[in-house]
Amino acid sequence: MTAGALQWAPCDAPGNPGAECATLTVPVDWADPDGPTLGLAVARRQATGPGTRVGSMVFGPGGPGDSGVERVVAGISRFSPEVRRRFDIVSFDPRGVGRSNPVTCSGDLLAQRPSPQLASQADFDATVAYNKRLRADCRARTGPVFDHLDTLQTVRDLDALRAAIGEAELTFHGSSYGTLLGAEYAETYPHRVRAMVLESVMDHSVATTREFLRSEAIAAQDSFDEFAKWCAGDSTCVLHDRDVRTVWHGLLIRARQGELEDPAKPGTRLSSADLVNKIAFRKFYTADYAGLAKAIAGMASSGPLPASPTSVSPLPPSTPVFCTDWRLPVHDHRQYASLVDTMNRTAPDLPFLLAIQMTAACLGAPTANPQGPLAARGAPPILVSNALHDPATGYPWAVSVARQLGRSGALLTYEGRGHGSVTRGPCMEDAVDGYLTDLAMPPRGTRCPAVAS
Structure with a gap:
């Protein structure tokens, strides 16, 4: 060259x-x-x-x-x-x-991604099978470069x-x-x-799946703690006179029940995972704490939707790049549940962070460039x-x-x-x-x- x-x-x-x-x-x-x-x-x-x-x-x-x-x-x-x-x-x-x-994949197949909230070994096995089916589809649509993304x-x-x-x-x-x-x-x-x-x-x-997930949870929780500390100490925070964690956990409950409206898509439900990753986490990136407080206050004051199951947002098609660089083995549902528990205890305000979703999406995938x-x-x-x-x-x-x-x-x-x-x-x-x-x-x-x- x-x-x-x-x-x-x-x-x-x-x-x-x-x-x-x-x-x-x-x-x-x-x-x-x-x-x-x-x-x-x-x-x-x-x-x-x-x-x-x-x-x-x-x-x-x-x-x-x-x-x-x-x-x-x-x-x-x-x-x-x-x-x-x-x-x-x-x-x-x-x-x-x-x-x-x-990387190009079937939009319909991407939309069928299983929830990362795996409740049983059957759910775990179904996720592994889905991942295999999705990789085959993406490889067929993308071409030979799919096997060389690391x-x-x-x-x-x-x-x-x-x-x-x-x-x-x-x-x-x-x-x-x-x-x-x-x-x-x-x-x-x-x-x-x-x-x-x-x-x-x-x-x-x-080196290990648990170490990776725990370190990601520590970082995210630290940002939530910083946000809560800022709001308590800054009178410009629209939640300054309220307990931020109490308001936030109320939203998490509503999201889990399928009653929380997505502020960006009126009439549609916001899942708890999307509340964490698309609302809070994105604001943490730019440290836009004032914007996050306003978003939380707006959702907290909104009326509930009729309770209904929420859908899981598709992960980006570039997920195979991550999978080929990170070997994050999880052997069965029991181990997966233990990892989720570790994350939830480490980041109690931020359940189902993107890191555990990516780990679930990589189950069964080959890793060309491990840690x-x-x-x-x-x-x-x-x-x-x-x-x-x-x-x-x-x-x-x-x-x-x-x-x-x-x-x-x-x-x-x-x-x-x-x-x-x-x-x-x-x-x-x-x-x-x-x-x-x-x-x-x-x-x-x-x-x-x-x-x-």
Whole structure:
């Protein structure tokens, strides 16, 4: 792959001019480089200060399932003005996502997903059988790339992209699930890294299903606790004079009974799992506590719908990407029930978090890239950034990844809330900008104060 491999042209994006798009051809299976190929959708925005341009920086999107192309086309506001001035920002849709041979499955079959609330061994067996049927359907509709979706394949795609944009060394910013891509790139090609920011960090060394689920539950519950603490102490919270947990648990009861209306879809019922993951958890991502309080107050004051069973929302088609990267075995219903109990005791305010739903969705799936300790020997300094109160990638994961990187890892702590932190105030921006542009690593142990959301 060479720089000439990419033919840039303006993206078809009315209202968002300036982005350029291209297609990078890569093998479906890097173990068979002369075999079938697929086209990876790529996009870039050129540096706004060409006279001070450092080079290209590749953004690794999260999810799994986020489109890097859409992020670039939309304007890359997640990066500071200094980074946008000094770097071409390049991203891509990972294989199986967006415009890069997306995973395609039967909509009807996706809508039949069993509830993660498995009450018996028969329910457990039915879920395993459903997963097998869904994988066969998705494979038939998606094509051969379906069997090659793991992050180690995407690492090879990323290295091909590095070469195609003409960079001898990679400058990379990975966010959330994109940090797994960055970490495994540094492990595979440590001497091809110029600079790397891992923001909101996945810890792929978490070895067991119980450890994974418990750590996810701890992070989510911490965000609920922060929300409740904020509401009790801030008179602008619309629930300031009420017990937030009491109101919230009232909504959970109504949702379990099928009586809670979805505020986004009048007349339809909101399940307890969707109340947790689509209402609360999404607000935790941006630390929009005021917005969450308003949403809770609005639902609490709404009239009940006639009691009726609620449906389970389909998981994203990109779920197979997660399944191929995480080996989370559950042997039977008894063990599954024990795991659910562990999560509910760890996060009593947030039953059936997405993590247990993903675990159920991966039952019986093969894992090409299972967890293991990170060893990026020979890599240059890598900046690991995390909020202290991150609902999805808890702070202990960032501490663990920085420790695994050893001399190569430096942890930058944002003492605030939310998922994502690198532009939260001048302290964070200056530390990240100085590292990316001048390779000036902030002092070890740097902590930046929280700023108002």
